[in-house]
Amino acid sequence: MRVLVIGSGGREHALSLALARDPEVTSLHAAPGNVGIARLAELHPVTATDPDDVTALAARLGADLVIIGPEAPLVAGVADALREKGIACFGPDAGAAMIEGSKSFAKDVMAAAGIPTAAAHSCVTADQAAAALAAFGPPYVVKDDGLAGGKGVLVTTDAAAARQHAEDCGKVVIEEFLDGPELSLFALCDGAAAIPLLPAQDFKRARDGDRGPNTGGMGAYTPLPWLPDDLAGQVMDTVVEPAIGELRRRGTPYRGVLYAGLCLTASGIKVVEFNARFGDPEIQVVLDRLATPLAGLLYGAATGSLAAAPPPRWTPGAAVTVVIAAEGYPEKPVSGDVIEGLDDAERPGASYVLHAGTASGETGSVVSAGGRVLDVVGTGPDLTGARAAAYRAAASIRMRGGWYRKDIAERAAADAAADS
Ligand code: AMP
Numbered sequence: 001m002r003v004l005v006i007g008s009g010g011r012e013h014a015l016s017l018a019l020a021r022d023p024e025v026t027s028l029h030a031a032p033g034n035v036g037i038a039r040l041a042e043l044h045p046v047t048a049t050d051p052d053d054v055t056a057l058a059a060r061l062g063a064d065l066v067i068i069g070p071e072a073p074l075v076a077g078v079a080d081a082l083r084e085k086g087i088a089c090f091g092p093d094a095g096a097a098m099i100e101g102s103k104s105f106a107k108d109v110m111a112a113a114g115i116p117t118a119a120a121h122s123c124v125t126a127d128q129a130a131a132a133l134a135a136f137g138p139p140y141v142v143k144d145d146g147l148a149g150g151k152g153v154l155v156t157t158d159a160a161a162a163r164q165h166a167e168d169c170g171k172v173v174i175e176e177f178l179d180g181p182e183l184s185l186f187a188l189c190d191g192a193a194a195i196p197l198l199p200a201q202d203f204k205r206a207r208d209g210d211r212g213p214n215t216g217g218m219g220a221y222t223p224l225p226w227l228p229d230d231l232a233g234q235v236m237d238t239v240v241e242p243a244i245g246e247l248r249r250r251g252t253p254y255r256g257v258l259y260a261g262l263c264l265t266a267s268g269i270k271v272v273e274f275n276a277r278f279g280d281p282e283i284q285v286v287l288d289r290l291a292t293p294l295a296g297l298l299y300g301a302a303t304g305s306l307a308a309a310p311p312p313r314w315t316p317g318a319a320v321t322v323v324i325a326a327e328g329y330p331e332k333p334v335s336g337d338v339i340e341g342l343d344d345a346e347r348p349g350a351s352y353v354l355h356a357g358t359a360s361g362e363t364g365s366v367v368s369a370g371g372r373v374l375d376v377v378g379t380g381p382d383l384t385g386a387r388a389a390a391y392r393a394a395a396s397i398r399m400r401g402g403w404y405r406k407d408i409a410e411r412a413a414a415d416a417a418a419d420s
């Protein structure tokens, strides 16, 4: 199978790594890719959000499957264009990707399908925003309606800051605060059938102890020892199946991954958000544990034959990823710092490094080129071992201004160790 991956971050590096291991994949291409992906796939320049450009590249390469990593190309209709040309594509059409592209659309789908989520109001004017904030009370949750790379959400007890964020964004969704641990569940969908992958937990805040601003995600781990056993099944029944059923009824069948961002509240599981792509960095740890070859699963989702694909199998043990961020992330990340120690971080069977925001520097060096620069992945028989491997690898990387959270999976590892 000839496979083309669209995107250039840590998620696409993780996808490329899993695809490169898959014996069914005879040739692997990525566009635009990054320095790390270049070791696994042939890279091609592309404007990822341009449907004609991506379609022309896929046709030229004779791609049997195109996997779209980030949300922007999906919302721009790249998947629609590929399917129109008869090219199998993993990723929803623009109409279905609205589940991520518009928070108010997602809320509408959830209301129609009876999916549990925070009560919410869509607001356009300052008066509407003020009324909604007063109705819910603190902590206030104010969400930019459109795509904001995970950074459009403000959770605060400061009413003036909440009003200001609403004004800055224009159209917002203001909602009830959900209290409880969060998790991400990815379901592969082929328009009709859906299967869940392993749940993972992301750390969205920039600083240790869940302080600081929201980011795209500072680290993740799987499995989640604290989850009720039947949780994935329950999420499929109450969230994923109703959502894809509703989208099918609306004439926009969902093909790709439906990312359910969930909160385990005192009154049960509730949806925080939907995304139309894999979570980054959660998919890095999920793919680390996937024993089933990836291409067949994604091809099944792309071609409506998921029900016939073998169910995913998982490697026992745990994986933890720690994001190494650039100075100034998330507000104003600094680029161009030389990264050293990448080889020291690679230990077969224990740790490896995925590139999230890197570029080639002078004389063969690798330099930072984004806010989230690297994802260091550690594995082990349990979370304690996986954390140790990830942090040992993170400590061996040297980059001016680089920093990372020190508490990824700390609590889950300690609780699991205390229980065993
Ligand atoms: P979103 O982009 O909707 O996932 O929001 C980003 C982050 O903001 C989430 O992962 C949560 O940590 C937080 N958040 C979003 N909505 C809520 C909510 N209703 N209650 C509490 N926290 C929220």
Ligand code: GLY
Binding pocket: 150, 202, 216, 217, 275, 278, 279, 280, 281, 282
């Ligand atoms: N890690 C959160 C996201 O991908 O949206």
